[in-house]
Amino acid sequence: MRKLVSLALAAALTVTTLRAQGIEHGVMPAPRSIVLAPGGVRVDSGLTVALTGFRDARLERATIRMIERFEARAAQPMSRSLGATSGARLVIDVKAAGFAVPDLREDESYTIDVDATRATLTANTVVGAMRGMETLLQLQAYDRTGGFLPAARISDAPRFPWRGVNIDVARHFHPVAAIKRTLDGMAAVKLNVLHWHLSDDQGFRADSRTFPRLTGLGSDSLFYTQDEMRDVVAYAADRGIRVVPEFDVPGHTTAWMVGYPELASAPGPYQIERRWGVFHPTMDPTRESTYQFLDRFIAEMVTIFPDRYWHIGGDEVDPTQWKASTSIQEWMTRNGVKDLHALQTHFNKRLFTMLDKHQREPVGWDEILQPDLPRNAVIQSWRGMNGLTQAAKQGRPAILSAPFYLDHIKTSAEMYREEIIPAGLTDAEAALVLGGEACMWAEYVTSETLDSRLWPRLAAVAERFWSPAHVTDVGDMYRRLDLVSRRLEEAGTLHASHTGRMLRRIAGSSDAATLETFLDYARPRGFAGRGTNQLSPLTRLIDAALPDPLGGWRMQLLAQRAVSGDTAAARMLRRDFARMATFETALHEMQPRVPLARDGFELSGALGTLARIGIEALDARRATTTPPAARSARSDSLLKSIEGKTFGLLRPVGAEAVRILLTN
């Protein structure tokens, strides 16, 4: 069933096809400009790499890592001497170090030139060279005798300088190993910001020596030590990735108050919040002690997080405690603070002054965008495009997250189709849009399911952040996504083995195989609607399901070909439908052994219906007479009852393909 897509991909990697098609490559994000040609340089045990320009330990480490990946693919050892010999097969020529600490202003551009005898990677900075190395690794193709870098001319630079992902470790904790393999995956697709959401109502994850009760009472003992955070920051820096810590204030702060109730706007005691949502506990912006606490806390944390930016959160501030507090109300009257928005802005201004003292620039969610807000804050737009537009029009820097919520479980295509620059901005305003961040909120994500929710979809988002705006071909994106997905496993991500691993536990092995096929046609429902909390196990079929099974896109392709008269495609699609029709019976038979199979009952019925409509539509094409209008109408109405719908916790894959059959 995966045969079609992958055969096409495999073929695309042979010399012949490269010659014939010229422009098909496996690089993701797509470079600004890439031209492939016949011939190239062998990647085998004779590969020699030279650093001919600037060199430092970071560049050397990155180069060795690249060589190790080439070695692993070839299963052959290669030279690691990194001489400056002009006879080397791969020459890396870097101008200068770039910023000592990864920086928004880093020059990440590079060029690659591969001819028949040599590959040359040139870059102005070490980070630029690292971006180019990932391109080289993705460029590698195979022929009968082994790997090679096809002849190519590539000139590349990112469209946006801020390309990140927000990893929430508060709702569910992700250990350092999960963060590190995520950083490796990010580096592979040229993302450069780890936005680390380190505190929220449900947990405080960064150990503070100044305030030990933050993790001592607010973390269930699930937190990062300072050594671990420094290790993550160094690991990220080694890959040209910034780490922007977020300590969300003044709302989303219950976990702070478990150990330090005096921070709150109402008396404690407080407990770690187990539910999801927006909660009352909010810092008291009218007490000096709040600012003294934050000042000492920030002073400690900036020694760990060297990035110039500091994320203050600022979202979803629940005004209940502020409204209920006589002392806060009195303080507002006394100080002429006219409403609760103004009160938050007062808090933000104090915070910004403090950050300025600690040489940090603030970032905040779009709620902080109030008239009085100082100009320097970066606005992270999450409630739609509005915040972005408004910020830019006010002359503020901004980043976009709204369309890129990975926990909303949209397909790669849906996220890929989003444009980042809002319509109607002047060039100067558009230039204030620094880029974007995908968001991986963790209400419904554990460290076990994290990889499957991040990858490979995040690679499609990374392309939106890096590649020119005109790179929008969804089909070509999926072709390369299938490739990059396997290459991400090289970095240690566990997404591709996720479903099997969870299903073997849910079921016995033969039942697991059936469920695995079932999940080729199922996607998780989006955010919310599960009625779970922090203590609920996330081990159901929805958790084993992938957000965007590649078969969904494959079936759409087959349907498009089928309606253009491709009988082989029609035959393959029939096979999908035949499979989809089996699950209702199979899942019921499985039930006595596998109680959790009940999660699939509702959807299995819908898939059976989809299969029936699909087969009828294919039959109708084959028939010489037009089917009666009544039958078409019934099919259409049945399909409408399924497409875009949720069945239990799952959504169907394949409805789009059936829709193509019905309407063409």
Place this chain on the structure above:
Amino acid sequence: MRKLVSLALAAALTVTTLRAQGIEHGVMPAPRSIVLAPGGVRVDSGLTVALTGFRDARLERATIRMIERFEARAAQPMSRSLGATSGARLVIDVKAAGFAVPDLREDESYTIDVDATRATLTANTVVGAMRGMETLLQLQAYDRTGGFLPAARISDAPRFPWRGVNIDVARHFHPVAAIKRTLDGMAAVKLNVLHWHLSDDQGFRADSRTFPRLTGLGSDSLFYTQDEMRDVVAYAADRGIRVVPEFDVPGHTTAWMVGYPELASAPGPYQIERRWGVFHPTMDPTRESTYQFLDRFIAEMVTIFPDRYWHIGGDEVDPTQWKASTSIQEWMTRNGVKDLHALQTHFNKRLFTMLDKHQREPVGWDEILQPDLPRNAVIQSWRGMNGLTQAAKQGRPAILSAPFYLDHIKTSAEMYREEIIPAGLTDAEAALVLGGEACMWAEYVTSETLDSRLWPRLAAVAERFWSPAHVTDVGDMYRRLDLVSRRLEEAGTLHASHTGRMLRRIAGSSDAATLETFLDYARPRGFAGRGTNQLSPLTRLIDAALPDPLGGWRMQLLAQRAVSGDTAAARMLRRDFARMATFETALHEMQPRVPLARDGFELSGALGTLARIGIEALDARRATTTPPAARSARSDSLLKSIEGKTFGLLRPVGAEAVRILLTN
């Protein structure tokens, strides 16, 4: 193809089968005594657990972990209150804490009694209770409405108190995350010793503040910080697992000498050794400075490793440097040390005195077993059974490793069939045999392949260490091994997804599927013969292959049934043979896209031959006439050219089944 085995297993877990068969259970290692009965206690959101006897934080943590695993299986939250209420469904009654630090003398016994209303786990110690909890988790069965603990009476205690695995982190480094998931797997099968081989010629992995150049120059920056080692020790202790550090001396010490050449018996400088084998660098046992160094080093490390035992290594001492050193030869003459064995014993005696001062008992590989050796040292027998017998006869404690070298890539059955107590020992001598350790030497194992080399085979070895000597049914072992393999994934081990993960990188996805089927009929060759060193990538088919694909045993079962006239079994076996016959062509077709497929060429031919002989043998059974003797002789001779043989780096699976067909 996996259908037969797993269907049987799945069926074995329903109430009906439990009733019908009485004794089939999924517990591994098998308990000393277990009787199942109809009925039992539901494991669902209504599960309540009470601690009615002794309780401490360790017991509470272990109980919560157990509940979390029940929760994850049911995908339902359960109460975590751990009250002492008598109405609880699961009552855990512990007498006392047991040893503060996991100890060889720990009482690990427990009993379980499940009736229609309640499950009761009783144990003398917290560790005993933890062993029982793993049994409860393995006991869980499913019916239509969910999980339950079947009515049962279990009385259990280990046969041997020392049940370990030696993890070599010197040849290849395994990060903390790999060690922790290994500990979780060990706990699940009741192993209780992590023997941590922390130094060797190829790397020094334990950070020392007293001697920072040990890791500073001897580790390629791949080492454990002291915090990390303490974390591992605490993690292990929380699971009732001892951590015995090994710092192998006086041989296998090149990595020490990179930073401290003065320890050696010949002048330096020294480099980290990249090759495998036995090397010249050996500590100088005639210099006081050597002992001063070791004394200070041990003094530092005992603050990290609280176990009463300390492994001194002592294996494979290369006498080249000792023989060549005039000063050492003179010293020997001066001190009446008659030969090099006596010189090592002199070194060991000094070391033992030092260990005694630091309140540690020595453990050493069987080479240390020399006449003069003090009596207290535990002898680890690795060169055969001889060391064990000799040690016991001399009144010394001993543990067995020789048959349990996981890197020798024997099948679970081969290791399972080994008995630990040598023939010819008196009861008193036999009582000196403390148990055994499997060994996971890492010349050909990286952290990527570690899990697949450990699991599930180590579970079969664990049963040999824990269960009564009479538990030897290989078929029943494999039935339960298939179950425990899935349950190990719950602990986070990555063995079951290993082959797919590596093959997706080696090949495209359709080619990966073909290779995955191919590896159902292939095993890695044993230790050595690869000609690689520490810097070689281990990313070939041999690395993706599993040491003991379960299909091998399944085919033997089918062959046995086929020769007893079971035509369904014969039909399934034919399907295997048909598949085996396809690989030669398939691998050649794949070659232009997947150069590493060449690793399978040799074996694919042999599998084709096996398939042909097998099909002929099945045909002959169906025929009414006896096949000509010449054909049988030819089949036999062809089979002999394949069984037990290695083809490239791979060995065939299925030859045993064909042998059964030919000889029955």
